[in-house]
Amino acid sequence: MRLLTIAAVLLSLAPSASAKTISVPKDAPTIQSAIDAAAPGDTVKVAPGTYFERLTITTPALRLIGSKKVILDAHPSRAGFGPAIDIDASDIRIDGLTVRHARTNGAPLQGDGIDAEGTGLTLRNLVIDDCDAYAVKVNGADAQVEDCAVVNCRDGVSTFGARPRIEGNSFRQIQIDSIVAIGVQVRVEKNTFRAAGNPIYVDGEASPAWVKGNDVRGFFGAQAIFVRDAPAGVVSNNEIEAGGKNGNGIAIDGSAGLKVAGNDVTNVYEDGIYIDGGTLVTVTKNDIRGCGAGIVVGATADQTLVADNQVRDCATDGIHVSGDSSEITDNLAKGNARDGINFAAGAASRATGNSCQKNGGEGLSNAVATTSVWQGNTLKKNRIDMAGGGAVTATGNTFQTGGPAQAPEIED
Numbered sequence: 049m050r051l052l053t054i055a056a057v058l059l060s061l062a063p064s065a066s067a068k069t070i071s072v073p074k075d076a077p078t079i080q081s082a083i084d085a086a087a088p089g090d091t092v093k094v095a096p097g098t099y100f101e102r103l104t105i106t107t108p109a110l111r112l113i114g115s116k117k118v119i120l121d122a123h124p125s126r127a128g129f130g131p132a133i134d135i136d137a138s139d140i141r142i143d144g145l146t147v148r149h150a151r152t153n154g155a156p157l158q159g160d161g162i163d164a165e166g167t168g169l170t171l172r173n174l175v176i177d178d179c180d181a182y183a184v185k186v187n188g189a190d191a192q193v194e195d196c197a198v199v200n201c202r203d204g205v206s207t208f209g210a211r212p213r214i215e216g217n218s219f220r221q222i223q224i225d226s227i228v229a230i231g232v233q234v235r236v237e238k239n240t241f242r243a244a245g246n247p248i249y250v251d252g253e254a255s256p257a258w259v260k261g262n263d264v265r266g267f268f269g270a271q272a273i274f275v276r277d278a279p280a281g282v283v284s285n286n287e288i289e290a291g292g293k294n295g296n297g298i299a300i301d302g303s304a305g306l307k308v309a310g311n312d313v314t315n316v317y318e319d320g321i322y323i324d325g326g327t328l329v330t331v332t333k334n335d336i337r338g339c340g341a342g343i344v345v346g347a348t349a350d351q352t353l354v355a356d357n358q359v360r361d362c363a364t365d366g367i368h369v370s371g372d373s374s375e376i377t378d379n380l381a382k383g384n385a386r387d388g389i390n391f392a393a394g395a396a397s398r399a400t401g402n403s404c405q406k407n408g409g410e411g412l413s414n415a416v417a418t419t420s421v422w423q424g425n426t427l428k429k430n431r432i433d434m435a436g437g438g439a440v441t442a443t444g445n446t447f448q449t450g451g452p453a454q455a456p457e458i459e460d
Contacts, residue, residue: 078099102132109139114145132149140164147161151180165187165188166188172196174197201221223245246267246271260282264289314339315339319342327351342365343367350374354375355378362384372395377398384408385408388430399420413434419440421443
């Protein structure tokens with residue numbers, strides 16, 4: 049009997065085989081009246097026009113379809129205060145609307161464009177403009193936010209739940225946070241950011257995350273991309289340009305085995321790439337130019353591989369290492385204001401096969417006593433400086449002529 053009851057409930061929630069389309073205003077005068085008349089699996093199709101409404105959706109598996117000529121205007125003078133679209137149902141799909149003017153009336157975080165509770169939400173081809181709080185806030189697994197434009201909102205997209213995909217969206221004039229994604233197996237890919245606060249924050253909750261192919265220009269906030277607790281994740285092929293302002297380009301924390309590869313970071317005020325709080329992170333084939341420091345390996349980042357990167361014209365060190373057992377190999381450090389590669393702390397690190405050219409300080413240096421090996425590096429118009437002491441072995445390094453007086457090769 050219990051099995052029959054559960055089956056009956058599931059059947060009542062499943063889309064009907066005779067799912068219908070309700071057209072607005074042909075079949076229903078308002079969008080909300082069409083939603084109220086819909087059953088699971090039905091489609092509400094909205095004709096072009098401006099609709100002064102706030103919507104509530106509690107019917108699962110509903111599709112709300114319009115075009116960007118469909119404007120849902122939630123301005124409180126016509127529609128009251130609160131989210132423009134309030135969803136408490138699963139498997140909702142909204143495609144092709146402009147949502148604007150969600151207002152809060154002083155209550156914190158109530159002026160969202162779309163506020164959703166439920167799994168399987170899909171948002172595509174939306175324009176969300178001028179909201180007091182989040183453009184999109186989702187609490188539920190398997191959310192997809194794709195090909196949407198978010199403009200002039202306090203915050204952009206926030207997801208809390210497993211397997212979200214945030215892809216192909218544009219963010220412009222976002223005041224605080226553009227994307228916040230917390231959950232397992234997060235994907236943030238191919239989004240663009242212009243004058244956007246804290247573009248990407250991902251907390252992988254001890255699972256891999258993928259942050260790939262995003263384009264950031266002129267951001268403000270602590271960092272363009274911040275990924276934490278995302279072991280074995282990937283941060284790759286992102287382009288970041290900050291005009292010499294604001295925090296780090298890419299910051300990674302507590303993410304063992306994560307790969308940072310193929311990113312282009314230009315003119316951020318602090319570090320181009322900052323790694324801390326994890327082991328076996330790899331930083332490869334990135335291009336860092338004109339940043340505060342190029343690549344920084346923090347004191348709690350051990351066994352980090354930094355390889356095949358180009359780090360140029362930074363205001364301090366090209367590569368700055370504090371973690372233990374770091375491997376710094378085959379990098380170009382050129383024209384940085386201080387040292388090309390600086391071992392500030394840590395033990396048992398290696399610098400091999402690097403090219404240090406025309407840096408304002410030394411090519412290779414240790415600021416404090418460290419245990420390390422410097423081997424097979426090429427230095428042009430730069431020197432090796434081991435004034436910090438410690439057990440440093442320097443062998444097989446090449447000094448090219450044409451620069452200041454070179455320190456002799458030293459072997460300890």
